[in-house]
Amino acid sequence: MTPTIGILIYNDVEELDFVGPWEVLTPKPLIEARNHVLTIAETTAPIRCSKGLRVIPDASFDDAPKLDVLVVPGGRGSRADGRHVLVDWIRKVAPGLQWLTSVCTGAFLLQEAELLEGKRVTTHWAFIEQLRERGIDVAADCRYIQDGRLITSAGVSAGIDMALYLTGQIHGIDVARQVQRMIEYDPAPPYADGN
Amino acid sequence: MTPTIGILIYNDVEELDFVGPWEVLTPKPLIEARNHVLTIAETTAPIRCSKGLRVIPDASFDDAPKLDVLVVPGGRGSRADGRHVLVDWIRKVAPGLQWLTSVCTGAFLLQEAELLEGKRVTTHWAFIEQLRERGIDVAADCRYIQDGRLITSAGVSAGIDMALYLTGQIHGIDVARQVQRMIEYDPAPPYADGN
Numbered sequence: 001m002t003p004t005i006g007i008l009i010y011n012d013v014e015e016l017d018f019v020g021p022w023e024v025l026t027p028k029p030l031i032e033a034r035n036h037v038l039t040i041a042e043t044t045a046p047i048r049c050s051k052g053l054r055v056i057p058d059a060s061f062d063d064a065p066k067l068d069v070l071v072v073p074g075g076r077g078s079r080a081d082g083r084h085v086l087v088d089w090i091r092k093v094a095p096g097l098q099w100l101t102s103v104c105t106g107a108f109l110l111q112e113a114e115l116l117e118g119k120r121v122t123t124h125w126a127f128i129e130q131l132r133e134r135g136i137d138v139a140a141d142c143r144y145i146q147d148g149r150l151i152t153s154a155g156v157s158a159g160i161d162m163a164l165y166l167t168g169q170i171h172g173i174d175v176a177r178q179v180q181r182m183i184e185y186d187p188a189p190p191y192a193d194g195n
Numbered sequence: 196m197t198p199t200i201g202i203l204i205y206n207d208v209e210e211l212d213f214v215g216p217w218e219v220l221t222p223k224p225l226i227e228a229r230n231h232v233l234t235i236a237e238t239t240a241p242i243r244c245s246k247g248l249r250v251i252p253d254a255s256f257d258d259a260p261k262l263d264v265l266v267v268p269g270g271r272g273s274r275a276d277g278r279h280v281l282v283d284w285i286r287k288v289a290p291g292l293q294w295l296t297s298v299c300t301g302a303f304l305l306q307e308a309e310l311l312e313g314k315r316v317t318t319h320w321a322f323i324e325q326l327r328e329r330g331i332d333v334a335a336d337c338r339y340i341q342d343g344r345l346i347t348s349a350g351v352s353a354g355i356d357m358a359l360y361l362t363g364q365i366h367g368i369d370v371a372r373q374v375q376r377m378i379e380y381d382p383a384p385p386y387a388d389g390n
Contacts, residue, residue, distance in 0.1 A: 016218035016378060019248070023211035023351065026246035039248065046251055051221035053214070053234065056241055056249035104379075125379060143383045155379035156218065157355065165385040173386045180384055183211060184299075184320060184350035187382045188338045189375055190360040191368045 003068035003098070003170060005037045008106075009057055010086055012077030015049045016156050017103040021071045024163035027179045034171055040064045042085055050075040061089050068098045069166070073159065074105030074124065087112045099166060101151045103159035110152070111136055119147045124155030160185060198263035198293070198365060200232045203301075204252055205281055207272030210244045211351050212298040216266045219358035222374045229366055235259045237280055245270040256284045263293045264361070268354065269300030269319065282307045294361060296346045298354035305347070306331055314342045319350030355380060 005025055007018050018039070025037050041047050041057035048054050059065070070093060077083065091113040094100055102110050107123040110116050111134055120137045122128075122145045131138045139145050144153035144162035153162035164185065168176035180186075200220055202213050213234070220232050236242050236252035243249050254260070265288060272278065286308040289295055297305050302318040305311050306329055317334045318326050326333045334340050339348035339357035348357035359380065363371035375381075 014218075015214050015221075019210050019214035022246065022248060023209075026210075037246075051217065051232075052253075053217060054251040054253075056251065058247075058249075125376075143381075155377075157378050157380045157382060160352065161382055161384055168386050176386050180386070181320075182350075183352050185352045185382070185384050187352060187356055187380070187384075189356055189380050189382075191363050191371050191375070 002034060002036055004065050005035050005069040005071065006040045006059075006064060006067040006093075007037065007071045008073065008086065008090070009039045009041050009047050009049075009055060010077045011047050011082070012050045012075050012080060013047065013073050014075030014104060014156060015051055015053050017073030017075055017106065017159055018071065020157060020160040021073075021101075021103065021163035023183060024160055024167060024179055025071075027182050034175075038064070042089070050077070066096060067093055069170075070094070070097050070100055071159075071163075072100075072102040072106035072109050074103055074107070074155075078105045078109050083109060083112070090115070097149065099149055099151065099169075101153070101162060101166060103153050103162065104155045107131060107152050110150075115150070119150055120145060121147065121150070121152040122154050123152065126155070197229060197231055199260050200230050200264040200266065201235045201254075201259060201262040201288075202232065202266045203268065203281065203285070204234050204236050204242050204244075204250060205272045206242050206277070207245045207270050207275060208242065208268050209270030209299060209351060210246055210248050212268030212270055212301065212354055213266065215352060215355040216268070216296075216298065216358035218378060219355055219362060219374055220266075222377050229370075233259070237284070245272070261291060262288055264365075265289070265292050265295055266354075266358070267295075267297040267301035267304050269298055269302070269350075273300045273304050278304060278307070285310070292344065294344050294346065294364075296348070296357060296361060298348050298357065299350045302326060302347050310345070314345055315340055316342065316345070316347040317349050318347065321350070
């Protein structure tokens, strides 16, 4: 099986929210033929990300192929007035998915699409209370959390961990470990607290 | 001081190699006005990254402003025939820099620009021997290494750690810690060896 994986992008999407999973899900030459991954936006016009990076989407909502996996990243655009077109599209494609995932505040788009009811989820630490106030069961202090076919992750860089977990679920743990080694994801952030 | 930070991009640049540092160096609203960060390519035509992401550069070699910091990411394009135009440009701008940095196989572009002689550096684990064969002193098993104004990092995701370290050197450790918390860079990769 070669799953078709769509990564939603939109104006003011957070850059690392979607490029982290993109990098994990497109490992060459390791599993080059194992995933079909594309960025999808409302139109194929260039989008401007939250910090200003400009990206040309691979497909529009109208011409996207049928998806097996959807990644919904966060960023300021997930809270912008124009988000309803994103929410409507997510609601439309969700029933056909094998895996529905979010990174950071992308969880708010899933909530507005009414896809989080009765699920245990997570989001960026600074937005956990806000999501709880919408009646959602939000876990703190985890990088990602699976509930059935739904995997939500914490803020920004946590999308990398989530995508590695997803890779293991789809292709097996050995493949996920090889991808992790390929991208040298064995982080040692500097300036640890107390140092 | 607001340093001007250029991130070199080119066809077949590795996506996370440059988006990781981009994310770290552009934190909003935390230090929005503290850095001026832009992507720079040979021309402003869209580039196609190693895994297919298409990005529109902010500036070309001809119209880029004077840089204080340069980030040179890696990827297949760093080994392509057309790399010499990148090497020539790096050699030209290097003397004016306060910090010269690389991610992953970006170190090979610096080596070809003759900027690594007598320096201790690192690169992606799979390319360490190849860089040593060029007479360079390459450290293994570190995320990044500083030698004077030069900071080189290991593969792909290690650029995030390097950019956090650089942020601490430019703006102070407290700022770097805030950025780290903003992007929730407290990774817990799944499927640890032996689990």
